[in-house]
Amino acid sequence: MSQEINYDVIREIIRVSKAMEAAQLVNTYEGNLSIKEGGLLYITPARTRKSTLTEDLICVIDEEGRQIHGSKKSSSETIMHKRSYELRDDITAAIHCHSPYLTAHAMCHIPISAKCHPEILFHFKDIPVAPYGVPGTADIIDQAAPYLKERNLVLLGNHGVLSVGSTLEKAFQRVEAAEKMAKQLFIAKILGPTVDIPQSEIQRLMARPLEV
Numbered sequence: 001m002s003q004e005i006n007y008d009v010i011r012e013i014i015r016v017s018k019a020m021e022a023a024q025l026v027n028t029y030e031g032n033l034s035i036k037e038g039g040l041l042y043i044t045p046a047r048t049r050k051s052t053l054t055e056d057l058i059c060v061i062d063e064e065g066r067q068i069h070g071s072k073k074s075s076s077e078t079i080m081h082k083r084s085y086e087l088r089d090d091i092t093a094a095i096h097c098h099s100p101y102l103t104a105h106a107m108c109h110i111p112i113s114a115k116c117h118p119e120i121l122f123h124f125k126d127i128p129v130a131p132y133g134v135p136g137t138a139d140i141i142d143q144a145a146p147y148l149k150e151r152n153l154v155l156l157g158n159h160g161v162l163s164v165g166s167t168l169e170k171a172f173q174r175v176e177a178a179e180k181m182a183k184q185l186f187i188a189k190i191l192g193p194t195v196d197i198p199q200s201e202i203q204r205l206m207a208r209p210l211e212v
């Protein structure tokens with residue numbers, strides 16, 4: 001039985017993809033966005049400039065792994081997206097990208113655990129780095145799985161970023177905010193030394209449950 005394709009979902013992927021390119025967070029080679037809805041996986045195609053995406057290009061994959069919509073091959077990281085939804089039943093959207101400051105942390109395996117700014121603690125607590133996993137394979141998400149169970153944004157060692165959320169907009173906001181914070185932190189460390197906020201405030205922020 002064929003499943004009905006939700007074109008509102010396709011349009012949302014196109015909208016956020018274009019916003020991410022405008023924010024210089026993705027390009028033709030880097031970045032893929034997906035939504036899980038009605039048992040179907042909607043995902044951006046491989047090697048396509050995000051600002052040129054049209055409805056016919058968004059790939060839709062059914063539960064048997066068959067591509068039922070989209071004139072191009074789906075992203076090479078489709079497995080990463082598919083497995084993310086298997087790990088977290090509270091998410092419906094995932095974004096993978098190579099935004100520069102976060103990816104620099106991933107390349108150096110340096111997690112973001114700044115205690116000098118409440119926003120980082122408030123929104124992320126910390127941003128861990130998963131060990132390297134082979135791109136385009138299940139290995140990458142297997143390495144990230146223990147971290148993804150507890151965080152909505154994870155750095156993939158020597159690779160990039162994985163952000164998840166209850167909506168694609170929220171997953172996008174997370175990448176956008178984390179990238180900006182990583183940039184601010186980089187500048188602060190050059191200017192530094194940074195000054196930690198009070199320990200009692202750090203504990204309060206770390207105890208707060210994270211939104212999805």
Ligand SMILES: [Zn+2]
Nearest residue numbers: 031097159160
């Ligand atoms: Zn990648």
